[in-house]
Amino acid sequence: MVNYAGKxxxxxxxxxxxxxGNPILRRVSFFWLGLYPALGVRAxxxxxxxxxxxxxxxxxxxxxLIASVITLLWLSQxxxxxxxxxxxxxxxxxGPFAGSGIPSGNGMADYLTMLNERDGGIGGVPLIIEECExxxxxxxxxxxxxxxxxxxxxxxxxxxxxxxxxxxxxxxVDKIPVLTMGYGLSAAAVGSVFPWVFNYPSTYWNQASAIxxxxxxxxGGMSNLKGKKIGFIFLDGGYGKEPIPLFEELSxxxxxxxxxxxxxxxxxxxxxxxxxxxxKEKPDYMIMWGWGVMNPTAIKEATRIKFNMDKFVGVWWxxxxxxxxxxxxxxxxxxxxxxxxIGQDFPxxxxxLKYVVDRGKSQVKDRSRVGETxxxxxxxxxxxxxxxxxxxxxxxxxxxxxxxEMRWGxxxxxxxxARMAEIGLPGYTNPIKGTCDDHANNxxxxxxxxxxxxxERVSGWIHSMDRVRPMLEKAAxxxxxxxxxxxxxxxxx
Amino acid sequence: MEILTQIFIQxxxxxxxxxxxxxxxxxxxxxxxxxxxLIAFGFVLIFKASGVFNFAQGIMVVFAALTLxxxxxxxxxxxxxxxxxxxxxxxxxxxxxKFVLRSLVNQPDIILFMATIGITYFLIGLGESIFxxxxxxxxxxxxLLPYGSITFFDDxxxxxxxxxxxxxxxxxxxxILGLFMGKTRIGIALRAVADDHQAALSVGVSLNTIxxxxxxxxxxxxxxxxxxxxxKSDVSFALSIIALKALPVLILGGFTSIPGAIVGGLIIxxxxxIGEFYWGHLVGGSIEGWLAYMIAxxxxxxxxxxxxxxxxxxxx
Numbered sequence: 001m002v003n004y005a006g007k008x009x010x011x012x013x014x015x016x017x018x019x020x021g022n023p024i025l026r027r028v029s030f031f032w033l034g035l036y037p038a039l040g041v042r043a044x045x046x047x048x049x050x051x052x053x054x055x056x057x058x059x060x061x062x063x064x065l066i067a068s069v070i071t072l073l074w075l076s077q078x079x080x081x082x083x084x085x086x087x088x089x090x091x092x093x094x095g096p097f098a099g100s101g102i103p104s105g106n107g108m109a110d111y112l113t114m115l116n117e118r119d120g121g122i123g124g125v126p127l128i129i130e131e132c133e134x135x136x137x138x139x140x141x142x143x144x145x146x147x148x149x150x151x152x153x154x155x156x157x158x159x160x161x162x163x164x165x166x167x168x169x170x171x172x173v174d175k176i177p178v179l180t181m182g183y184g185l186s187a188a189a190v191g192s193v194f195p196w197v198f199n200y201p202s203t204y205w206n207q208a209s210a211i212x213x214x215x216x217x218x219x220g221g222m223s224n225l226k227g228k229k230i231g232f233i234f235l236d237g238g239y240g241k242e243p244i245p246l247f248e249e250l251s252x253x254x255x256x257x258x259x260x261x262x263x264x265x266x267x268x269x270x271x272x273x274x275x276x277x278x279x280k281e282k283p284d285y286m287i288m289w290g291w292g293v294m295n296p297t298a299i300k301e302a303t304r305i306k307f308n309m310d311k312f313v314g315v316w317w318x319x320x321x322x323x324x325x326x327x328x329x330x331x332x333x334x335x336x337x338x339x340x341x342i343g344q345d346f347p348x349x350x351x352x353l354k355y356v357v358d359r360g361k362s363q364v365k366d367r368s369r370v371g372e373t374x375x376x377x378x379x380x381x382x383x384x385x386x387x388x389x390x391x392x393x394x395x396x397x398x399x400x401x402x403x404x405e406m407r408w409g410x411x412x413x414x415x416x417x418a419r420m421a422e423i424g425l426p427g428y429t430n431p432i433k434g435t436c437d438d439h440a441n442n443x444x445x446x447x448x449x450x451x452x453x454x455x456e457r458v459s460g461w462i463h464s465m466d467r468v469r470p471m472l473e474k475a476a477x478x479x480x481x482x483x484x485x486x487x488x489x490x491x492x493x
Numbered sequence: 494m495e496i497l498t499q500i501f502i503q504x505x506x507x508x509x510x511x512x513x514x515x516x517x518x519x520x521x522x523x524x525x526x527x528x529x530x531l532i533a534f535g536f537v538l539i540f541k542a543s544g545v546f547n548f549a550q551g552i553m554v555v556f557a558a559l560t561l562x563x564x565x566x567x568x569x570x571x572x573x574x575x576x577x578x579x580x581x582x583x584x585x586x587x588x589x590x591k592f593v594l595r596s597l598v599n600q601p602d603i604i605l606f607m608a609t610i611g612i613t614y615f616l617i618g619l620g621e622s623i624f625x626x627x628x629x630x631x632x633x634x635x636x637l638l639p640y641g642s643i644t645f646f647d648d649x650x651x652x653x654x655x656x657x658x659x660x661x662x663x664x665x666x667x668x669i670l671g672l673f674m675g676k677t678r679i680g681i682a683l684r685a686v687a688d689d690h691q692a693a694l695s696v697g698v699s700l701n702t703i704x705x706x707x708x709x710x711x712x713x714x715x716x717x718x719x720x721x722x723x724x725k726s727d728v729s730f731a732l733s734i735i736a737l738k739a740l741p742v743l744i745l746g747g748f749t750s751i752p753g754a755i756v757g758g759l760i761i762x763x764x765x766x767i768g769e770f771y772w773g774h775l776v777g778g779s780i781e782g783w784l785a786y787m788i789a790x791x792x793x794x795x796x797x798x799x800x801x802x803x804x805x806x807x808x809x
């Protein structure tokens with residue numbers, strides 16, 4: 001994915017410009033570009049060997065080492081001076097969560113590639129897209145961060161709550177904003193405490209409260225939740241545990257009984273005893289906070305105990321086609337939260353097909369899977385990146401922007417309905433308007449339902465409960481105290 | 494006092510109070526256990542023949558299932574895809590013997606173990622390159638596996654037909670493999686190799702052939718496990734993690750005992766389900782992962798060589 005076209009060396013720009021649009025020739029030219037310094041080093045060594053016969057072997061090795069270091073520095077300077085906006089994308093296309101990571105990663109890359117191919121980037125500045133594979137592993141994610149942070153990244157997309165939690169203390173120091181689109185630390189929505197973290201379009205807590213609201217609607221009113229029993233099955237880790245404080249708090253206020261069933265990652269495909277517990281508890285509703293292979297297994301197990309699928313609601317990360325498809329028609333009725341549209345009908349998606357997929361510049365293997373839920377989730381992430389870059393360019397000029405400028409762009413993003421139509425995604429999601437204090441937009445969700453072969457929208461936009469924001473502020477204040485975070489000094493304008 | 498009641502009294506009251514649910518828990522444990530037995534059988538076979546713990550057994554489950562489903566996705570009918578997959582597993586066994594094991598004869602066991610780790614990562618890369626990392630749906634209907642459930646006691650006891658089929662297929666596979674090991678010429682040769690490599694070689698048993706055979710049988714076992722477990726969730730690389738649940742089974746049953754693998758698998762399967770269901774909530778739930786090892790360790794207190802493992806006495 002690395003595309004340093006014409007940025008590595010000044011002398012290559014005219015050549016590469018001429019070759020623009022021909023990936024094979026471009027790659028060949030890169031090979032030669034890489035070869036120049038290597039040949040230079042080799043020439044230097046030959047020169048040393050031939051002209052200075054009196055030089056000892058030790059010195060020759062030393063001189064060779066010096067020459068290599070100079071070459072590497074020259075090369076890296078060329079990369080650093082790249083005339084493009086560097087957007088690293090953390091992906092997990094390998095490992096046990098690859099099933100979810102592949103479509104989201106593809107959607108993310110394809111939208112940005114489409115902007116490069118169709119418009120030449122954003123504001124005339126090309127986007128330099130580089131993927132870093134994390135395998136959904138926190139340690140590898142931090143390694144990716146350390147690898148890319150020196151290349152003037154405009155933004156970091158961790159795509160993992162675990163990685164996000166590790167990066168939150170680091171990014172203010174390096175002045176790189178973090179976009180945790182629909183995941184991460186819910187309290188990071190409080191911009192006064194977390195100026196460098198953004199979790200548009202909504203937090204897990206917002207979502208959790210909206211799901212409870214939806215269940216309340218199903219029961220004929222929130223007051224009818226009193227005495228109901230709601231079960232929560234979740235991936236036993238930071239991500240799965242994130243909404244528990246909110247569910248427990250709401251259970252006290254609304255009077256529903258709440259019980260938890262953790263699923264260890266290693267038991268993701270071995271959930272029969274967990275679902276027998278569900279059967280024993282006889283809940284009125286089940287909520288699932290799963291990821292990866294846990295989701296299809298849970299849906300299958302729910303069908304096995306004949307749980308009423310109409311009363312089984314998943315988090316927005318448990319609402320992809322791959323989650324419900326394995327259970328097929330038996331999963332009919334299963335519901336999941338989401339916050340965006342799906343399908344290939346959007347003009348922007350048609351452009352992705354035209355400029356990226358059909359030109360062989362996408363990693364999507366099956367054209368028909370473009371537009372599926374997780375692919376569109378990846379697109380959503382890149383729409384936020386692109387619109388924040390545009391916003392930053394409005395203020396700082398149509399040029400390469402750095403992390404600080406991008407942070408301002410994210411904080412001032414204004415994705416209106418009109419703007420969505422303009423970029424080819426009419427009605428794609430609820431409008432998003434950033435503010436200095438709210439980095440999550442307090443966005444609403446809607447519920448989709450599996451009809452046996454695909455998803456159908458079954459609710460309008462559901463906003464989170466008002467009581468969530470004070471809870472987020474309290475959690476942010478606690479985090480600030482616990483971690484000695486200084487007061488925000490970045491101006492809001 | 495209350496905690497003691499919850500640990501030592503309440504679970505048994507629950508079992509007696511709802512015996513049908515208790516029966517359901519045992520059934521789920523039995524189905525899981527018999528699949529553990531099958532996986533453990535694959536480990537034992539290779540351990541007996543080469544003295545190495547085959548770390549690649551888990552990824553073989555994934556690779557076999559992915560090959561079957563991947564072929565079908567590309568338009569190959571199930572009845573053709575199945576024999577092709579079996580052939581692929583044979584080719585894998587042949588390649589492992591020819592390119593990995595043959596050159597490592599007489600090397601320390603740890604070298605062979607490391608080689609199986611290498612095979613694991615090779616198969617992960619190969620599988621992802623060919624089939625991609627996306628989860629796939631197991632072709633249960635095309636393989637004529639049953640779908641639906643049978644219920645008893647007013648729908649209180651639910652037996653999935655796929656689970657019944659899995660249990661029967663696993664049981665038949667274990668019986669056939671047992672007979673193969675005990676009654677056929679090659680099975681006896683395999684046992685000879687397991688007992689003493691050099692003695693087996695001296696009477697003309699080909700170690701290379703035996704290794705191909707055991708890796709092939711392990712490949713078939715991996716395929717059966719992959720189909721059955723794939724039908725329970727989906728076919729993805731995460732399936733390889735399940736195969737490692739055979740480790741406590743092997744600790745319990747003994748690394749060299751086929752009956753041990755079968756009985757150990759059932760004990761672990763039923764034990765972890767009962768433990769999770771009746772005691773799990775006392776420690777926050779999700780205890781299956783480590784409970785299996787606890788069960789194995791408790792047995793090891795009394796039989797360090799495992800339930801059916803050979804008691805090795807080395808003279809000083």
